Amino acid sequence: MNSGNPLPKRQRFSNGNGMDQSEDLYQHRCSLPIYSARGKLMRELRRNASSIVIGETGSGKTTQIPQYLVEGNMCKGGTIACTQPRRVAAISIATRVAKEMNVNLGEEVGYCVRFDDTTSAKTKIKYMTDGMLLREAILDPKLSKYSFVILDEAHERTVHTDVLFGVVKKAQKQRSGNEARALKVLVMSATMDVDHFSRYFNNAPVLYLQGRQHPIQLLYSSDSQSDYLFAAMVAVFQIHQKQPAGEDMLVFLTGQEEIETLVRSIKEVARDLPSDCPGIVVTPMYAALPSHLQMKVFQPTQPGRRKIILSTNIAETSVTIPGIKHVIDTGRVKAKSYQPGSGLDLLKVQWISQAQAWQRTGRAGREDSGTCWRLYTENEFTRLPANTIPEIQRCNLASVVLQLLALNIRDVLTFDFMDPPKKESLSSALEQLQLLGAVDKENNQQLTPIGRQMSVFPLEPRLARVILASKQHGCLEEILTIVSLLSVESIQHSPQNKREAALAAWRKFLSSEGDHVTLLTIYRAYKGVKGNKDWCFENFVHQRNMRHAIEIRAQLRDLCVKAGLPFMSCGQDTTPVRKCLVQGLFMNSAELQRDGTYITLDRKQAVSIHPSSCLFQCKPAYLLYNELVQTTKCYMRNVCVIDPQWLYDVAPDYFRQRVSRNR
Known part of the structure; x- marks a missing residue:
């Protein structure tokens, strides 16, 4: 397949070592599997209102297609939005594309994630989380500023992505009468049920990109592993002692607690290794980690050392981490499952789908050939479900319904979901919102002024209602603290061998009024010592989680300023705080x-x-x-x-x- 017109070469620039980075990046772009399909791909995208693109991980679709659209003058004066399920992917990809285009990040290429908008009036390619595009749609349902919307990693089927499918499809229909202002939609993934997606987007054509940039060797466990965490540690050191330095590892685990346990274990074992083994740099990566710490995984590894990244499925898609040669896949993920009948929100460890397994495998072949070590048997892999159950069919839908109503979508029960949730779940969500005062009792398809205010906060509706109630009770300062602390992993930690010492340390913070006031007391003590590290260690307070909570608090405080909420404190009498919590919970x-x-x-x-x-x-x-x-x-x-x-x-x-x- 011919590539059509060659890529336009960008202005040359030096890396300070005499090497021509522009030429290197140009050669890299030309070496990607997608390059040979460029001409035909562009013709198809011009011809069709909606398209589905399937390309293996590492084929270049996420970084190159937006650039091809700009180079082919297909923007029509609008912006290209490329959505990602996770903020770390949006930031890292935008950084990469800006470098390839030789422009400053935030100008022609930018990103927009929650509380961080690095774009400008010049931005032509905008990488963003699907949640941010949804928030833009609340103000502009037609998505007027965009000429192209690329929905990337569609196989993940997060709640935001599924709602976005319907919102974008509706905006496209509303703009279809004017060719000059038509909205084109491109759905992309490495693996998904293409027929299902094609039918939903009006029988959109499916375009296949052949080839992977680098080969990946796939290895299965010979036996089923009862303790996957221990098996992961064994695999780490088997690889570490046999493979040369510079070949970094990425290990997929299920959550922060597991990751931090394995971080400690790896560091302890590494102390007893022979002196001729490479040095180890262990780096955690999970959603609750502050952004600047998440970005540490992208820093190059020093010569003679090996980086071992322990990550949740946050690193599963679209992220290219330099130096990764080996992927260790435990085959597990932590997923939510909501039962509307009982109100039970289960967060449990479960097997991944085959689609997720292939995404994880692809992390090993981004820059060079690699190896994926699956800690499960080939027979266990064949028994995995082909695709992930959409999150919208297994979560509390109160936030989804609130968002849809904020988008002025009146009849949420008949919204055009790709895979509609049960009517019982939607009705239960409407009832919750009505009880919270977010939905008009006479017309449950109409948001009240309180509901409109609640939709501004990126929180579960009940917690957003608690924040608004603080105006009545004069305790916004305390409520912001409590909501922020509830939005992160536990700020208290007790090592297995120091359980009694931890309980003794926490005793001075305990409140007879309950856990919320106890959290508030710990926060006040932490602020009183100005976040002293030794104090955190002595009192078994998780400093990293506390810092993350403080970041969230600052972000929520900004939203409260915009909402005109008065900043008041109730002091030592926490009765107003508990009354406030009652209004939302x-x-x-x-x-x-x-x-x-x-x-x-x-x-x-x-x-x-x-x-x-x-x-x-x-x-x-x-x-x-x-x-x-x-x-x-x-x-x-x-x-x-x-x-x-x-x-x-x-x-x-x-x-x-x-x-x-x-x-």
Whole structure:
């Protein structure tokens, strides 16, 4: 297949070592598998309103297609949006493309992620998270500033991506009458159910890009692994002792706790290795990690050393991490599953899909040939589901429905989802929003002024409602702190061999009013010592998570300024704080029974206080909780003591038949 017109060469520039980087980048672009298909690909994209592109990981589709569109003058005066499921991918790809185009990041090429918009009026290629494009659609449903929308990594089927499919499809239809202002849509992935996507986008043609940039050797485990975390550590050191320095590793794990456990274990084992082994640099990567720490994985490895990146599925797609030669795939992922009947939000470790497995494999062949070590048997791989179940079919839809209503999509029950969730889930979400005061009681397809304000906050609707309620109770400063701390992994940590010492250290922070006030006390103490590292160590406070919470708090504070909320503090009396929490979380309440157990007030479900709670040994008459988690029992996490009268004050109709008056 001929490439058509060759790539235009960019202005030359030097890297300071006498090497011509422009020529190197030009040669790199020409060597990508997508380059040979450039001419035919551009003809198809000109011809069709919507297209599906399937290309192996490393083929160059994410970095090159937007550049081809600019070089082919297909922007029509508009901007090219290329969405990514994750912020780290949007930032790193934009940085790469700006370098290839020899422009400053934020000018012709930029990115937009939550709380970080690095674009300008000159921007032609804009990499962004799908959530940010959705937020733009709330203000401009026709997406008027864009001429091309590229929906990348479509196989991931995140909630935002699935909603975006319908929003973009509707915008395209609204603009179809004017050829000069028509919106073109391109859906891309390395692997997905192409027929399903094609049908949804009006039988869009499917374009296949042949070839991978570099070969990847695939190795399976000979036996099933019962302890995948231990198996991962064994694989790390097998590779480390046999392969030369400079061949970095990427290990896929399920969450922060696992990653930090393995970081410690690898460092301990590495101390006893022979002196002729390369040095090890262990780098974690997960969503709760602050952005500047996430970006550390892209720093080049020093000569004679090996970088070992321990990551969640955040590194699964679109991210090229320099030096990665070996991928270790545990075959597991942590995923949410919501049950609308019980209100139970399960976050559990489960097997990945085959589509996810191939995405992980592709991380090993981005810059050179590589190897993927699958810590499961070939037979186990064949039993994996072909594709990931769309998140929209397994999560609480309150945030989704709030977003759709903010987009002025009236009948959410008939919204054009690619894979519609159950009507029961959508109806349950509408009911939640109505109870929170976000939806008009007479017309449940109309947002109230409170609902419109709630939609501005990138939070679960219940927590957004708590923030707005702080205006009434005069405690925004405290509520911002609590919501921020609830938005990160636990700020308390207790090593297995120091459990008693950790409990003793936390005792001075414990509040008889519950976990929310305890978190507030820890935060105030942390600020009092100005985040002292030694203080964190002595008190078993997770400094990294605390810093991340402070970043989130600053971002939420900016949104509160824009919303005109008054910044007030309730001081040492935390009753207003608990009253405020009730306004958003009143549906999450439980009552003590005569036999010493608890039942939820809404569904009469038997629940227990989680062992990690400061109230675990207590029996308050009424409790509020943030979430239910199912392990050996159904546990309430993050609980606080409340007065049942507060429940009546907030939602009298809801509780009239639910709360006994035996006080």
